[in-house]
Amino acid sequence: MPILYYHTIFFTFLKLGCLSFGGPAAHLVFFHQTCVKQLNWLDDAEYAQLVALAQILPGPTSSQVGLAIGYVKKGYYGAVLAWLGFTLPSAILMTLIAVLGQSFFPFISSAFFHNIQLVVLAVVIWAFWQMLRSFCTQLWQYILMLSCTLLLYTLDLAINQILIISIAALVGIGFNRFSPLVQGKKSVDQAFISQVSLTQKMNAFFWLLLFILPFCLFQFFATFQAVTFFESFYRTASLVFGGGHIILPFLHQDFVTSNLVSAEKFDLGYAFAQLMPGPLFSFASYIGALIPITDYPVLNAGIATISIFLPSFFLIFATLPYWSWWMNQTDIRHAVIGINAGVVSLLLYLLIEMATDSIIHFTDFIFVTVVVGLLKTQLPVWLSLVGSVFVYQIIFFLLT
Numbered sequence: 001m002p003i004l005y006y007h008t009i010f011f012t013f014l015k016l017g018c019l020s021f022g023g024p025a026a027h028l029v030f031f032h033q034t035c036v037k038q039l040n041w042l043d044d045a046e047y048a049q050l051v052a053l054a055q056i057l058p059g060p061t062s063s064q065v066g067l068a069i070g071y072v073k074k075g076y077y078g079a080v081l082a083w084l085g086f087t088l089p090s091a092i093l094m095t096l097i098a099v100l101g102q103s104f105f106p107f108i109s110s111a112f113f114h115n116i117q118l119v120v121l122a123v124v125i126w127a128f129w130q131m132l133r134s135f136c137t138q139l140w141q142y143i144l145m146l147s148c149t150l151l152l153y154t155l156d157l158a159i160n161q162i163l164i165i166s167i168a169a170l171v172g173i174g175f176n177r178f179s180p181l182v183q184g185k186k187s188v189d190q191a192f193i194s195q196v197s198l199t200q201k202m203n204a205f206f207w208l209l210l211f212i213l214p215f216c217l218f219q220f221f222a223t224f225q226a227v228t229f230f231e232s233f234y235r236t237a238s239l240v241f242g243g244g245h246i247i248l249p250f251l252h253q254d255f256v257t258s259n260l261v262s263a264e265k266f267d268l269g270y271a272f273a274q275l276m277p278g279p280l281f282s283f284a285s286y287i288g289a290l291i292p293i294t295d296y297p298v299l300n301a302g303i304a305t306i307s308i309f310l311p312s313f314f315l316i317f318a319t320l321p322y323w324s325w326w327m328n329q330t331d332i333r334h335a336v337i338g339i340n341a342g343v344v345s346l347l348l349y350l351l352i353e354m355a356t357d358s359i360i361h362f363t364d365f366i367f368v369t370v371v372v373g374l375l376k377t378q379l380p381v382w383l384s385l386v387g388s389v390f391v392y393q394i395i396f397f398l399l400t
Helices: 006-019 023-038 044-056 063-109 110-135 139-154 159-178 198-220 225-240 242-255 262-274 279-291 295-327 331-359 362-376 381-399
Strands: none
Touching: 006 023, 006 063, 023 044, 023 063, 044 063, 044 295, 044 331, 063 225, 063 262, 063 279, 063 295, 110 242, 110 262, 110 331, 110 362, 110 381, 139 242, 159 225, 159 242, 159 331, 198 225, 198 295, 225 242, 225 279, 225 295, 242 262, 242 279, 242 331, 262 279, 262 381, 279 295, 362 381
């Protein structure tokens, strides 16, 4: 087998980061085609193992699969280079949009911002529908999802999202313990990815401690604003399951509800994030460039980007060496099944809030319906979104 160099990993994932449009599901197809079929870095079984592990971990699934491939092939440096290559294109683009947009935001009309709000609402509706079909397959999951949504409306607590995640996990474990009909009873193959070294296995517990440590330190340094910002991104990535769209309610609460970022700028950035290749988590780069962590927006974007991806490194380094043990813990797998239903409720709650604020006229409802219909077609996402914005602006111009 040819020698695999570090720069090969970086440039392979840089190419993927430039061309991988379409969200996590599409990213995993691109990864498989490149790393399994073309380069033979892994076989189908090993790739399936990495995907399965990433799906039960919080954080961005496709990014975690990418850094896991780098980790398996070339250790810690390989993981960093794979992540850097895949993330860099979208992170740079989102940072540029935030920095350059500061000069143009005051000149954007309210009608354009309203158009963007409607497009974002359509994207969230589409994401909600996809997640609902994937994560709520049994009656108890629908009941859990609706109950969590009702709880969000009943309680007004700062820890609402953490509370929902915890309740959903406990319900998932409870159904595993008491119901023989819950999905996911099958155990996974005990085969292990042979490239993971003994040193990596020994270091796994150290990385798990590093993952937990920031949550302890946050309590002692909460008075520092920079630490608060770091905590927001780190906590978000540590709690989200089910794809990049789930970061939306977390970041919205931390930065829009607290008036650090205006709703218009937030929605505009999220709309642009849909058009980017690579991970949707690079939306954090945009948010970071808009908040006052330091006096340098580009540096702020870098800090936010690292903060939101850092838990993924700790979790992959901690769990991959013992992936078969983790995957065969039925309580863990069923907690994730419950959490998946819980995070759908977070998205539903945000969707209802957004619809209440965004849909003013009946024509808004029709426009959102049309955009959702376009997203269901085989058209590229960027074409559907850009085309709908363009048509909306033309109609608005003609009517006024």
